[in-house]
Amino acid sequence: MNAGLETVGAEGLRRFDALRTEAADAVTERLYATYGPIYEQYGPRGRKTCREDIALHLEFLRPALEFGVAPPMVDYLCWYASVIAARGTPREHVAPSLEWLAAFYAERMEPAEAAAVTAALRAARRDFLNAETAPAAAPQAPDPWPEAAVFLSSLLAGDHREALAIMQRCTDGGRSLSEIELHVVQPVLYQIGEKWQANQVAVAGEHMATAIAQSVMTAGLLRSTPVAPNGKRALLACVEGNDHALGLRMVADAFQLGG
Ligand code: B12
Structure with a gap:
């Protein structure tokens, strides 16, 4: 237009x-x-x-x-x-x-x-x-790391332990929580969204995947060492009627770890 x-x-x-x-x-x-x-x-x-x-x-x-x-x-x-x-x-x-x-x-x-x-x-x-033949391109997630493929299958299978183990291996390999969230969790959630859109994953599966991703992120946050607080504060909230809080959670994690 x-x-x-x-x-x-x-x-x-x-x-x-x-x-x-x-x-x-x-x-x-x-x-x-x-x-x-x-x-x-x-x-x-x-x-x-x-x-x-x-x-x-x-x-x-x-x-x-x-x-x-x-x-x-x-x-x-x-x-x-x-x-x-x-x-x-x-x-x-x-x-x-x-x-x-x-x-x-x-x-x-x-x-x-x-x-x-x-x-x-x-x-x-x-x-x-x-x-119709050329719909606007969907937002692209950051490049997925190889770990993303197994993370995806663990979320779809409801395999909480495997998802957590992937996060642990990445952390042991010296990767930061924000890097893991950006290159493993975010691309996988975008893929789950595409699968929901294509009717290959039900809303229940989307909920399960979010719950597992969220708890893996919390575990990662608890295992990370934040820099000293700088005294600044931020309030992050979804707009009314929109329940997509996980991206905000990632931003909050990055802010918290960055002091
Ligand atoms: C998980 C999920 C859900 C969960 C949300 C749970 C939760 N607590 O967050 C549940 C199951 C509840 C859900 C429900 C719905 N969802 Co949903 N959902 C998703 C999914 C698969 C992943 C969202 C996510 O967490 N992404 C990962 C995060 C990390 O990415 P992000 O949000 O983009 O955030 C990053 C950046 O954008 C940025 N960012 C984001 N916010 C902010 C804020 C600041 C300040 C800054 C600096 C940066 C920043 O930083 C983040 C980190 O890099 C997406 C697919 C997708 N493409 O995202 C669909 C998606 C968003 N959902 C969609 C839909 C349609 C719905 C439903 C209407 C139907 C349904 N599928 O159940 C309902 C609506 C509920 C409601 N009232 O809001 C559509 C929206 C399409 C559209 N045109 O708007 C999507 C795109 C799926 C699709 N491909 O069709 N959903």
């Missing part, structure tokens, strides 16, 4: 927000009316998941309306299409849901606000369709 989008003022954003649940319900109904037989595979939970997904589209549309910038929503749509495709829903279902959202808001908002919302949705749809 080159040109910026028109932004929506505070009052319009309030109206947009107030309609989010209804919009998600309406688009879910249209998706089911159009593609119902494909969604039968998801059983009774399917509609709920579908509504949550449409609500997530609106979550990403919100900043596009507030700040007039569409690329984050387009990146999100590319990511979302890959997630649903790996779970049996054709990525072709994404574009119609954006059109139906536009139609819903066109009917329910003031004309000027509706025009901005529909323009943002159409711009995101167009750029998503153009980007």
Whole structure:
């Protein structure tokens, strides 16, 4: 997206927000009316998941309306299409849901606000369709060390001891905790994220991997010697609604060991 989008003022954003649940319900109904037989595979939970997904589209549309910038929503749509495709829903279902959202808001908002919302949705749809064959590159982790491969299998197998032993061998070899976190733990967690995205690892597996990685990091921290504290403090916290704390934990470890 080159040109910026028109932004929506505070009052319009309030109206947009107030309609989010209804919009998600309406688009879910249209998706089911159009593609119902494909969604039968998801059983009774399917509609709920579908509504949550449409609500997530609106979550990403919100900043596009507030700040007039569409690329984050387009990146999100590319990511979302890959997630649903790996779970049996054709990525072709994404574009119609954006059109139906536009139609819903066109009917329910003031004309000027509706025009901005529909323009943002159409711009995101167009750029998503153009980007579909070349989605934005995912963030890259630092280069993995050879130990990362075994660390990955130990996290996936729930093998806590093996994961800890890998950390211990790296520490014995003179590597610092931050180096191990960057070149073993982080690349492996990114790979686990790719596997979740491709539907090869369940959320439960992601949780188990995080728990093991976190405890290995804690063990590494307790075995490391920090430099003398410099008296400075930092407070690290996730933004509301985002539970991805492990990266922050790594930053905290580095700060703590660095005094
Ligand atoms: C572990 C994990 C989880 C755990 C998190 C547990 C925890 N306590 O952290 C759980 C299972 C809870 C989880 C849940 C979800 N997750 Co998740 N998760 C991951 C995973 C696999 C690893 C995250 C991680 O720890 N990475 C390792 C750390 C070290 O890397 P990092 O966060 O990038 O941090 C480094 C730098 O970025 C930087 N940094 C980070 N923060 C800061 C801050 C400062 C101040 C500084 C200086 C530097 C800095 O320094 C760190 C060290 O180098 C990622 C995959 C990925 N690519 O990261 C997906 C991922 C982030 N999750 C994803 C998703 C979709 C979800 C869920 C919605 C669904 C699900 N999979 O369950 C829920 C949402 C929950 C919520 N409300 O937040 C997506 C997000 C996609 C997107 N477009 O936003 C990802 C990318 C997976 C994917 N490939 O699709 N997840």
